Amino acid sequence: QVQLVESGGGLVQAGGSLRLSCAASGRTFSSYAMGWFRQAPGKEREFVAAISWSGGYKTYSDSVKGRFTISRDNAKNTVYLKMNSLKPEDSAVYYCAAGRTGMVFPEEHEYDYWGQGTQVTVSS
Numbered sequence: 001q002v003q004l005v006e007s008g009g010g011l012v013q014a015g016g017s018l019r020l021s022c023a024a025s026g027r028t029f030s031s032y033a034m035g036w037f038r039q040a041p042g043k044e045r046e047f048v049a050a051i052s053w054s055g056g057y058k059t060y061s062d063s064v065k066g067r068f069t070i071s072r073d074n075a076k077n078t079v080y081l082k083m084n085s086l087k088p089e090d091s092a093v094y095y096c097a098a099g100r101t102g103m104v105f106p107e108e109h110e111y112d113y114w115g116q117g118t119q120v121t122v123s124s
Contacts, residue, residue, distance in 0.1 A: 002026045002098045002113040009094060009118030012086055016122070020081040022096030022115060030074040033099040035111055036081045038092035038120075045095070045108065049081060053102035061106070064090075086122045093117040 008020040022034070035050035049060045049070040058070055064083075072079040079096060097111035105111075 002029065002032065004096050004098060004113055004115035006094065006096050006115045006118040009120045011121045011123065014086060014088055014122055014124050016086050017082070017084045018086065018120060020083070020094055020096075020118060020120070022079045022081075024077045024079070024098060026077075029077040029098075031100075031102055033102050033104055033110075034070075034072060034079040035097045035099065035104070035106075036070060036079075036094060037097060037108065038090075038094045039117075040089075040092040043092075047106040047108075048094070050099075050104040050106065051079065052104050057104050059104045059106065083120070086120075088122045088124045091120060091122045093119050 003025040006022050036048040037045050039045040051058050051070045067085045069082040095117045096115045098113040099111040
């Protein structure tokens with residue numbers, strides 16, 4: 001069992017930056033792939049970024065590529081999402097998720113555990 005707790009969300013102006021953190025419980029964190037997803041009001045949850053268990057493989061959605069960076073610190077059981085050049089359309093609840101396969105996938109069903117989410121609001 002893995003429990004995930006996101007933090008770091010908030011209100012920021014367009015063009016600004018935020019860093020989200022996701023702290024995981026459990027000794028097997030380093031074997032899990034980690035992903036970030038987001039859901040805006042009235043929209044379906046969508047993939048943002050994912051990182052493999054080792055950190056060696058990363059993938060991003062086209063909408064955030066070049067602006068967001070996913071990373072992990074297995075010693076701290078934490079995954080991060082650094083978000084730069086934020087746009088109003090990035091406003092959403094951001095969720096982190098853990099996948100037992102250890103491999104990066106953009107599909108929700110590849111992830112086994114989910115956090116409660118953290119709100120990011122970007123003002124224009």
